[in-house]
Amino acid sequence: MSIRSPKRALDAAVEAGRWAPSVHNTQPWSFAVTGEEISLRADTSRKLPVSDAAGRELLISCGAALFTMSTAMRCEGYEPAVRILPDPDRPGLVATIRPGEELEADELTRVLGGEIERRRTHRAGFADVPLPDRLIESLARGAMREGAKLTPIRAPAAVHVLAALTQAAQGVQAQDERFSLELIRWSRPPGSTRTDGVPAEAYPREPVPTEPDFPQRRYSWRHGWGTRAEPAEVSTGVVAVVTTRGDGREEWIAAGQALQRVLLHASAHGVSAAFHTQALELDLLREFLRQELCSGEYPQMVMRLGVTFDSKDVPRRPLTDILE
Ligand SMILES: Cc1cc2nc3c(=O)[nH]c(=O)nc-3n(C[C@H](O)[C@H](O)[C@H](O)COP(=O)(O)O)c2cc1C
Incomplete structure (x- = not known):
């Protein structure tokens, strides 16, 4: 000890x-x-x-x-x-x-x-390895402890709707220069020594479509950055949403606490998460999702959970930058 x-x-x-x-x-x-x-x-x-x-x-x-x-x-x-x-x-x-x-x-x-x-964070398909229901249930219990709800979306029709919403949001954001410029501001070129933003080493060069397809954010924009994807990993995994009853600052913090509890617990079982939060950034789509797929609760995160043998390093700012 x-x-x-x-x-x-x-x-x-x-x-x-x-x-x-x-x-x-x-x-x-x-x-x-x-x-x-x-x-x-x-x-x-x-x-x-x-x-x-x-x-x-x-x-x-x-x-x-x-x-x-x-x-x-x-x-x-x-x-x-x-x-x-x-x-x-x-x-x-x-x-x-x-x-x-x-x-x-x-x-x-x-x-x-x-x-x-x-x-x-993972940004491609997953290996074709099923996740035990017991694990998903215990992740959901963990989220509840932190004041949020993790709900797996099981019905194939509902998974398709969520994928379609993500595709729509991705399409809208890709066409809107304001979104593109913001994304580019946080995208880092290969070999960058910056300690924040999404590095080119953290996503595949060619998007890896799953069925149904949950598009990735285009961090590389038109640059062709990214790494080689693992071709055998094409499973969607388990699609899940984190929701809260209310939608204020306290609930957002609770959603973040629940998210990290879920992610660490999943990671301990060799399970990673891929996020697709584009639809939550467009009010109309988020409201639609709330009413149609979240039983009226507020969606805070959309993710896929699964097994990958891929692993990437993502930088963090040194403590000297963060400590006041
Ligand atoms: C609120 C929130 C939204 C996120 N949305 C996305 C997303 O839409 N797509 C994605 O690839 N990653 C998303 N991420 C993951 C972050 O990009 C990731 O946590 C960050 O780059 C640090 O990398 P790491 O998780 O591998 O340590 C999100 C994370 C948070 C906390």
Whole structure:
């Protein structure tokens, strides 16, 4: 057993928080440590003004960072004391987190902690390996613990509708210069040394269509960037949505916490996620999705879950950039 100290727990939490997923790898957060408390702040200079004007995806990303920090702190033997949106006068302050009661981490928490740096977003089809229902059920229970719902979309007709909505959204965004310019701003050329944005090494050069097809974002635009895809991996996987009852800042943070719990747990079972959130960035399509496929709950993330033997490295900003 490692030696407990609040300082170690704080260091572990800020180091771990960096590895959370974020829209376009914007890493829209900063951390400040005062005494034994970490302040997690939203960095709105990293918000996507066109596709995420309300800051929904920004707060989902920050929620994912918050869950990551809590998990790291638990692995150091402290139950985190978290306050979400603690100060109405400081809307950028997403949460404060401090090492609370001393508590040995349970096995699941340790497993989740072990996946923080290993988990990666996938951007192609999956290997033809079925996912056990039991795993999907336990991922859904995990999402619920964080205040959101993970629903697998099982009916083939519903999967087709969701794929069609994604295709429509992708088509609309590809034609709109404002969306394209925003995407290009966060796309990195091969060999780039930038520590944010989506690197050319993180997606296949040729889009890999699944049946039905969930199009990938065109990070490479017209450049032909990307790597060779694994030709045998063409399965769609299990399509799932993360939803919340309400649609305010607290729910977005909860969706982010649930997302990261799901992703780390899935990763521990060799399961990766591919995201397709284009339709959620267009109000009409998001509302349609809410009414038709989400039983009136608000869709926050759309993903496919599956097995891949592909693995990519995606950079993160160094702590010196993030720590205030
Ligand atoms: C709110 C949110 C939306 C995202 N939407 C997409 C998406 O539509 N397509 C995609 O390929 N990745 C999407 N991602 C994944 C990010 O691009 C990814 O987390 C980031 O590039 C960091 O890479 P990593 O997850 O491999 O560490 C999304 C992530 C978040 C948190």
